Amino acid sequence: MSMKAIRITGTKDAHHISLTSFPIPVPKDKDILIKVHAAGITADEVTWPELYASTSRIPGHDISGTVESLGPSYSGPISVGDEVYAMLRASVSQGGQAEYVIAAPDEVARKPASISHVQAAALPIPVLTAWEAISEHAKLERGAKVLITGASGAVGLLLVQLARRLFDAEIIALASPRNHGVLKELGVSQAVDYNLLAWENTISDVDAVFDTVGGPTLSKTWSTVKEDGVIVTVGDPTPHWAFGRGEPDELKLHPRVKWVYFIVTARAEPLVKVASLIDEGVVKSIPIKVFEAEEGVEAWKYAARRGKEGKAVIEFVSN
The missing domain is CATH 3.90.180.10 (Medium-chain alcohol dehydrogenases, catalytic domain)
Incomplete structure (x- = not known):
């Protein structure tokens, strides 16, 4: 056959x-x-x-x-x-x-x-990536202020919804203006145009950054996060410091910021939980x-x- x-x-x-x-x-x-x-x-x-x-x-x-x-x-x-x-x-x-x-x-x-x-x-990949980023790497706390880059992408949309629905997070979304309306319907507090040359200057004091873009966008997020905040990225290209190969250059100016790059893990348990949230309309x-x-x-x-x-x-x- x-x-x-x-x-x-x-x-x-x-x-x-x-x-x-x-x-x-x-x-x-x-x-x-x-x-x-x-x-x-x-x-x-x-x-x-x-x-x-x-x-x-x-x-x-x-x-x-x-x-x-x-x-x-x-x-x-x-x-x-x-x-x-x-x-x-x-x-x-x-x-x-x-x-x-x-x-x-x-x-x-x-x-x-x-x-x-x-x-x-x-x-599956967007759900598991968002779940792992929020729950395990950022260890997000209820009411946290977060920045999500590439917020209108597949992973970004799940990050927005899980952070908002499960942790009541205040969410800043970096995305194209044509997607701002949809993102605000999902609970985003502030939508920022990624085309702005210095968009990072409009954002400050976030507890956690969830980056799905990488490259220069990832570098810019360092100036938006609190001095003891966390940056979690799955962006492509893979940062040079991933897999223990070094440290981010931005640590020189932000020595207390935590930073994580990860590759998502396949597992059923978060899929079961999110399936229930989808069927409940959450x-x-x-x-x-x-x-x-x-x-x-x-x-x-x-x-x-x-x-x-x-x-x-x-x-x-x-x-």
């Missing part, structure tokens, strides 16, 4: 995207085989070495679908036929942009019942643009664009 799958060949500097055929994987041990209804695209993945180390070159970490079958040793709460969503870890076999994929038990959560598979497929899903599997090349081109209107999602099974 075979399945359709997106495949990326070549190198990160000269890659090629195509729709091809692969054997359907078979679950072993505690594996969960998921029939993928939709898969989200993270455009930066084509620069990640683990994709090119896999045997299939099938990309994709964000998925939503139904449980097709379970490995013989599985004994968890998930059953065949359950609607689920997950962030898949990097695998030596394949990613999620295929009609079927194997997932580990601790990656899979029941999807929010109130949204479609294409909406759910856009959420958190909203994010904008998406849906492509059919046969439009995989177009989907990846769209995903790589700046200023796009929604996260790219490839649909394998119509809802």
